[in-house]
Amino acid sequence: MDFDLGEAATALRGELRGLIAEQIPADFLGAFTDDPADLDVAQRFCRTLAQRHLLCMSWPGEFGGGDSSVWEQTVVREEMWAHHEPRGAQYMGVNWVGPIIMRHGTPEQQRTHLPPIATGEVIWCQGFSEPEAGSDLASLRTSARREGDGWRINGQKIWTSYATVAQWCFLLARTSKGEKKQHGLTIFLVPMSDPAITVRPIRTMMGPHHLNEVFFDELKVTTADVLGTVDKGWSIVQDVMSFERVGIARYARCEKLLQAAPAVLGDAWDDLPAELRGRWARMLTHCRRARLMAYxxxxxxxxGRVKPGDTAAYRIAVTKLDQDSAEVLMEIVAALPRGECEYFRQEVEDHWRYAQASTVSSGSIEMQRILLSRAMLAEART
Structure with a gap:
């Protein structure tokens, strides 16, 4: 299978890799470690990308983008994730918050929010999941009640990545009760600096900033904070999912680590069990499958024709790849003598930790299978 995206894409990969080698420390394992300097590195790198018009390549120029193709933006996604996401949390704003505001925001919202994303100056978090509404998101209880020319929001969100460092939250709340639980939901764009918002970190093996609880206690919002139409937020949520679930090129990091393994082990590679090397080869074919589905x-x-089943099928393939490749790589590095190739070992261990949550985050794999099954049944009936 030929995945060559052309000469321009090849040159772009070279430029991105050169910038990473020049500006990102050789032992970098992501922005959200116990060392605050890693987040600073990522924020500086984002600004560098923005200055070179590489951060939001496929955005229209009027919104601060580069007017490039979606395929060039895909190259950026792949190179960033393969190198431990040196943009930090910016992928959220670039991949889906910005495009969703372009589609559904007012001109004022676009003027307010898009330029800071395009220049790499702002971090967003997503206020979706709740203690009683994770995979079944439409069952959420966070409520927004009418008050004068706005609303008062009360409730709790959980598993909110980057809430401790984000400046803005893309918040989903219930504004009314409809015949179906998907009705009566509204999106609000709210500043995390508001004193009515409290963030409590959840410590995990993935490091700081990834998981948090967020509490909203009489948060005052206005009509200007509403994205789209009141009570019609579920259609925006579906749009979000189609962008979000393909936004992280997980297959790129899997393939980079798998391809590096034989060279890292050297002569010890031939001493690995044939069964393990066979699984390694299978994972490489699964990387290619996931890449093709992403494309x-x-x-x-x-x-503009994405359906829930399309993204669900890709999400199932890529999250399973994440976990299965992590297990294979952990067995491979177990053959390394302690003290040798420590950075590669750390890369693999970091990949394994992240992979454990991949079939849960952004919609559990069980929910993705349900979505895919429904889509296949609907297609069979037509």
Whole structure:
């Protein structure tokens, strides 16, 4: 299978890799470690990308983008994730918050929010999941009640990545009760600096900033904070999912680590069990499968015809790849003598930790299978 995206994409990969080698420390394992300097590195790197018009390449120029193709933006996604996401949390704003505001925001919201994302100056978090509404998101209890020309929001969100460092929250709340639980939901764009918002970190093996509880206690919002139409937020949520689930090129890091393994082990590679090397080869083919499925969704997004089943199928494949490749890589590095190739060992261990949550985050794999099954049944009936 030929995945060559052309000469321009090859040159872009070279430029991105050169910038990473020049500006990112050789032992970098992501922005959200116990060392605050790693987040600073990521924020500086984002500004560098923005200055070179590489951060939001496929955005229209009027919104601070580079007017490039979605395929060039795909190259950026792949190179960033393969190198431990040196943009930090900016991928959220770049991949889906910005595009969703372009589609559904007012001109004032676009003027307020898009330039700071395009220049790499702002971090967003997503206020979706709740203690009683994770995979079944439409069951959320956070409420917004009418008060004068606005609303008062009360409730709790959980598993909110980057809430401790984010300046803005893309918040989903219930504004009314409808015949179906998906009705009566509204999106609000709210500043995390508001004193009515409290953030409590949840410590995990993935490091700081990844998981948090967020509490809203009589948070005052206005009509200007509403994204889209009141009570019609579920259609925006579906749009978010189509962008979000393909936004992280997980297959790129899997393939980079798998490809590096034989060279890292050297002569010890031939001493590995044949069964393990066979699983390693299988994981490489699964990387190619996930890449092809991602490219299909990107192509559909470009024409505006993405369906839930399309993103669900890709999400199932790539999250299973994440976990299965992590297990194979952990067995491979177990053959390394202690003290040798420590950075590669740390890369693999970091990949394994992240992979444990991959089939839960952004919609559990069980929910993705349900979505895919429904889509296949609907197609069979037509």
């Amino acid at each position: 299909r969704v990107v192509s559909l997004q470009n024409t």
